[in-house]
Amino acid sequence: MTKQDFKYKVFSLSSLIFPMVARMLGCNSNAEDAIQEIMIKLWNKRKQLDKHPNIKGFVILTARNYCLDILRKKTVLLEDSTATLKIIKSTNGHSDLEWKELNNIIQNILTKLPEQQKEVFIMRDIDGYDFDEIAAALQIKIEHVRVLLSRARKQISTALEKTYSYERGKY
Structure with a gap:
């Protein structure tokens, strides 16, 4: 080369x-x-x-x-x-405090995920890597990357739903 x-x-x-x-x-x-x-x-x-x-x-x-x-x-x-990880940014006029709170909630959820799920989620949804790049980096099959990402997203979604349902007084 x-x-x-x-x-x-x-x-x-x-x-x-x-x-x-x-x-x-x-x-x-x-x-x-x-x-x-x-x-x-x-x-x-x-x-x-x-x-x-x-x-x-x-x-x-x-x-x-x-x-x-x-x-x-x-x-x-x-x-x-992950302590300095900024997951999402305010783009539609919501207060910075709300976005900071949401980022903190998601970071807490991420610490509870299994290591591979957390890594796949961060690499795909935050860093923006393709499935084949993640598979190569983690030395796993693309199908496994998709499964890990799906499971991570489901756990994050469930945890967020519980958090916000609790805040609204439904739990």
Whole structure:
């Protein structure tokens, strides 16, 4: 793989993996450093990358594994990295306080989800990855990604319904 090929096929994906890396590491400056390290690792593997059938999936997998390695070294739990997660933003004039409250409720629900369901939900619905990219990153089948996402959404929906029904006095 030439320098130009690497730039277009791999380096251009750095903006795609940045939100995931920033979320996992909890800080934009750490994420920027991690992206540089990930790109160096990928540059060193450029000959293998040239023959890889799913470069985008491999880049996401490499980024995820790098972040997990850093988190293991620092003994920081993955759940702690969701503390800065902004799930939804106010777009229709509702008060910021309502959106902050909803974000807090969803974050609490996410901490109760099984790890794979939480990761799939965040990668798909928050970071915006495709099913094949998530499957490659987590090294599972696409069908399993769909099942995990469906289960996560159902649990979140049920928990939100319980929360809002309780607030309205129905429970």
